[in-house]
Amino acid sequence: MARNQPPTALSIAGSDSGGGAGIQADLKAFARCGVHGMTAITAITAQNTRGVHFVELVTPEAVFAQILASAEDIGVDAVKIGMLGSPETIDAVAVGLTYMGVQHAPVVIDPVMVAESGAVLLDDETRKALVDVLIPVCTVVTPNIPEARVLTGLGEEASQEELARGVLALGPQALGQHAPGPQAVVVTGGHSEDFIDLFFDGEQVVEIPGERHPDGAAHGSGCTHSSALAAYLARGEEPLEAARKARTIASEAVGAGLRGIGKGPGPVNALGLE
Secondary structure, eight states, rough: OOOOOEEEEEEEEETTTTTTSSSHHHHHHHHHOOOEEEEEEEEEEEEEEEEEEEEEEEEEEHHHHHHHHHHHTTTOOOEEOOOSSSHHHHHHHHHHHHHHHGGGGHHHHOOOBOOSSOOOOOOHHHHHIIIIGGGGGGGGEEHHHHHHHHOOOOOTSSOOOHHHHHHHTTTTHHHTOSSOSSSEEEEHHHHHHHHEEEEEEEOEEEEOOOOTTTTTTOHHHHHHHHHHHHHHHHTTHHHHHEEEEEEEHHHHHHOOOOOTTTSOOOOOOTTTTO
């Protein structure tokens, strides 16, 4: 008798040599949620808890080949997209999504712009390509508050709800396209006083509270949240319930964070290592 297989999820993102964020955090989050993780690495970074010291982009051809290899043999139930690095990489990812039948696999985009250390990971040209090419075909976008401000062009006076509405408006309506557009936006609240994630799907605005862990370790928390959300979509959850469960996973990972690893902000601990 054939053994039941877990759902699968593909992370398209950069590699963090320190193991705190990026591909490494994504795979831990997938495993925590009971999903088999696969990867398409877009960039090799030399980084640790104190900063990003070197970045080398993987060629667009290699990114596409990784996506295609997983899709053709294993199949993909959900996709998480993180660091992309260049407009050419974004084009390669868009083609890869088309080959895997993106209309059947939910896509979560975490618009990674700045590393925890402050290193800029997304320039203006690449940000524009992200908005023009990938956001219109994704399922859920998960910016934090500063990222949502950059994506929408709204200033610091904009509320979290206004930011969420602005990000959702970046879909095909703004571009004159026929792509389905994002179904939902989660503006994460780690940079807010209330520490509340805000979910918006065009109809309902839902606050998702989470426990604050002032003594936790948060490096990789955004990657963990978006990957957990993608994992729960792969398991068949609707976006709102997936967002609620992802918030719980990310909060627990921060609370159990590995504060003693490295001399900078420690990595989250999605797997409960002791």
